[in-house]
Amino acid sequence: MTTTATDLRAQAERHLRALVGRDDATLYDDQWAAIAALVEDKRRALVVQRTGWGKSAVYFVATALLREQGAGPTVILSPLLALMRNQIEAAERAGIHAVTINSTNSEQWAEVHAHIRAGEVDVLLVSPERLNNPGFRDEVLPRLTESAGLLVIDEAHCISDWGHDFRPDYRRIRQMLAELPGGIPVLATTATANARVTGDVAEQLAVHGGEGGSEARKLAPQPTVARPAPQPQEDVLVLRGPLDRESLSLAVLELSRPEERLAWLADHLGELAGSGIIYTLTVAASQDIAGYLRERGHEVAAYSGQTETTERLALEQDLLAGRLKALVATSALGMGFDATLGFVVNVGAPASPVAYYQQVGRAGRGLPDGARASVILLPAREDRDIWAYFASLAFPAEQHVRTALKVLSDSDRPMSTATLETYVDLSRNRLEMMLKVLDVDGAVRRVQGGWTATGQDWVYEQERYDRVAAARRDEQAAMLEYIATSECRMRFLREALDDPEAQDCGRCDNCGGFTVAASVSDAAVQRAGDRLTRPGVALAPRKLWPTALANLGLDLKGKIAGAEEGRVVARLTDLGLGQALRDLFRPGTPDQEVPVPLVQGVVAALADWRPRPDGLVAFESRTHPLLVDSLAHGLSRHLGVPVLGRVAIRDDSVAPGQGATNSAQRVAAVSRRAVLQTEPVAGRRILLVDDLVASGWSMTLAAHWLRAEGAEAVLPLALASET
CATH class of the missing domain: 1.10.10.10 (Winged helix-like DNA-binding domain superfamily/Winged helix DNA-binding domain)
Structure with a gap:
């Protein structure tokens, strides 16, 4: 008996109800249109819909229907581990067996492959980075794509150079599409694609085997070329919906000083409904803010790309269960993290309205009808410096x-x-x-x-690179416009995403539907200021020499016998003294003696650290000679120890920062540029002094030389570190 469209939709909605756990759930028209295109017509489709709309329901329901027809497993290319974990849990609710292959579960790969071969897997989630692994790319992936019932590209804006979160590994997907056997449907989904990105992704989806196939890979795979306004292809179904988020109320609160922003969080976090996310631009900021809020009695934790996998899992579950008021997170907690959250606060602005729209989309899901999540941006003066760093x-x-x-x-x-x-x-x-x-x-x-x-x-x-860089600068300018606008904020974000239905929301601070208290208590500001100006950040020693230094004529390998743990007064990215340090080291700032606030920071850091040196050795500087000289002699007077010598410059043809982005190159550059000139140091504890630590290799080599001269210990101290 032939299955009619009506019958198929009824089957689809039964799977939907199992997926969401509601007996009254029905498919949106666009959800059904996408499912029908994939299951009945085996087409390629691009779905651009707001966060929380139900894009994952499209591919899970389509998977269930295709598997009932005897199709192979669905392969989902998914960019973030948090997204994968959420999707596996959702799939299991609908009786869909989902597994993942990613960098954190290599011990399970053999078992996963065995389950796939046995036909026991309905959905395989793969991180795009796996596409760059030779064994997976050449042996596993061809078998998967040949037997796949459906290919899903999640967060598809990553395919496009123009996407705010473009990723090199996603470029390989164009080849996959070209080599995919006929009759395998493809679904691409995203919530954050403007018209240019939508057109670019649709154009890439339209590439079939007849337009290159395996021969294209053998000859010259074509990179994504920047196009002014690519047009969606006729054989790709593009479904774009309105991007309003009726459950969100947006506001911007401009507070001039970092201690005021922290004080506001401490004073008002408890007033925000439910649990949520506090986004930061840097790892250092996430750690500093989380530490301060814990001191103020809030149940929060830091979350970043440096957080271990097992800890990430535990933190995500604590947030989902309401055991944490907030995760203070970088963008590592981003795309696809599915939770019922009552707020998102950004301390520092993302570099584009599109990226901001994606982050705020974490809030407002699953709230009762009529309830709204609070979305608050606390922009910072240092945002532009951080944008410039990432642009570099x-x-x-x-x-x-x-x-x-x-x-x-x-x-x-x-x-x-x-x-x-x-x-x-x-x-x-x-x-x-x-x-x-x-x-x-x-x-x-x-x-x-x-x-x-x-x-x-x-x-x-x-x-192409210049045009993409120019687009990034335009996005940054648009973010500044968002902060300054007196018009509707949700409309601004929707227009940035080329939403043709954008209109005033009536819910944001500019529309008059949302008011954010700007008050902060003097006591909270004082405590936040004390926290931010608390000097002294541990400077971990390098433990291993870079690989293959013999290629550069250096006989250095294995473990390093060098420095002890050192200190810097603060990181350049820190919220407190970081601003004074950024101003001090900003290009064009005249050389000067150590400013008084930083002198106080050095003294406080020493009091906490207590290094007890017998002598001092400082780096010679061409860029900041007055700064380093005043730091060294001030330390000599304060500690009552002699200046025993210096790490002198012997070759000015080697630029001060040469090789700083690469460990091996930096070691070679410092070895050529500098030489140790000191009085005898045997048996002494040496305080090794510099102004700014970038890679850490200058300190490491100087400590290595001092230890070779018999120094008992080497204790690095600098005003600042870059990270």
Whole structure:
């Protein structure tokens, strides 16, 4: 008997009710349209709908229907672990067996593969980073895509260069789409795509095997090219809905000083309904704010990319269960985290309205009808400095790319990233990102043992990189407009996402529907100020030399016999003294003696640390000679110990920060630039003094030299560190 559309929709809604646990649940028209396109027509579809609309219901219901028809498992490319965990739990409620393969569960991969081969898996969630693993890419992925019943690309804006959260690993998806066997439907979903991103993603979805296929990969895989306004393809179903979030009330509260922002949180966090998220721009800020709020009696915890996996799981569950008032989190707690949250507060503004819309979308889900979540932005003066830092991590300059390609071409064997670092002056993360892009573009290939060059021609697309950088600057300007606007805030965000139905919400602070108390108590400001100006951040010593330093003529390897744990007065990213330090080290600021507030910070840090040195050695500086000299001699007078010498500059042709983004390159640069010139230090405890710690390798090498001269201990001290 032939299944009619009516029968199929009835089956779909039965699966929906099992998924959401409600007997009265029905599909939205666009949900049904997407499901029908996937299940009946085996089409490709792009769904752009607001957070909380039910995009995951589309692929889970479609999976259930396709599996009943005998189709293979659904493969979901999903970018964040929190998203994966939520989706697996949701799938189990509907009787759908979902498993994941990602970087945190490698011990389970063999078992997962066995379940897949046995046909026991309905949904496999894969992190995009897995696509760059040689074994997975060459052996597992082809079998999965050939047998898949449905391919889902979640957070699909990551495919597009224009997307606010573009990721190099997502570039490989274009190849997957080109090589996917016919008859396998594809669904792409996102809540944060403007018209340009929507068109770009739809255009990539439209690539079929006939337009390149496996031959395209063998010859020259085409990178995503920046286009002014790509048009959605006719054979791709694009479903865009209105992006209003009726359960959200938006507000901006501008407080001039960081201690006022912390005081506001301490005074008003308990007034916000339910549990929620306090977003920060940096890991340091998440830790500082969480620590202060705990001191003030609030049940909060810090959450970032540095949080261990098991701790992340526990923290997410504590937030879901209401055992925590808030997680103080970086964007590591982002896309797809599904919880009933009563508020989102941002301490510091994201770099674009689109990214902000995505973060605030964590709030307001599952609230009772008529209830609203509070969404409050506390912008900071230092936001632009942080935006500029992240912008500096864009695709590297052509000279670095050409160096890497030449080194790989000249090598007769695969080269590891660590070895390649000794030739290319880039940080590990940026080097990895660059290699992933080159891999997708066909210029290099990741194999067992490292990377090899393919010999294919490769063009550095400066125009594309410049256009994307310009788009990022426009987004930052738009974020500043959002902060300053007197018009409806939700309408502003919806228009930033090209929502044609955008209109005034009647719920935000500008519409008059939401008022945020701006008051902060003097006592709270004082306590916050004390917390922020509390000096002294531990400076952990380097423990291992970079790999393959012999390539650079240095006989250094293995464990480092160097410094003890040191101190810096504060990090440049800190909320308190960080601002004074950012002003001090900002390009163009005249060289000067240590400012009084920082002198006080140094004295307080020493009182807490108690290093008990016998002598002092300072770095010679070309950029801040007066600053470092005043710091060294001031410390000598305060501690009553002599200045025994200096780490002198012997080669000015080596720039002060040369190699700072790459451990091996930095060690080589410091070795060429500096030399130790001191009185005898044998048996002495040496305070090693500098102004600013970037990579930490200058301190490490100087400590290594001092220990080689017989120093009993080396104790690093600096005014600031970059991280």
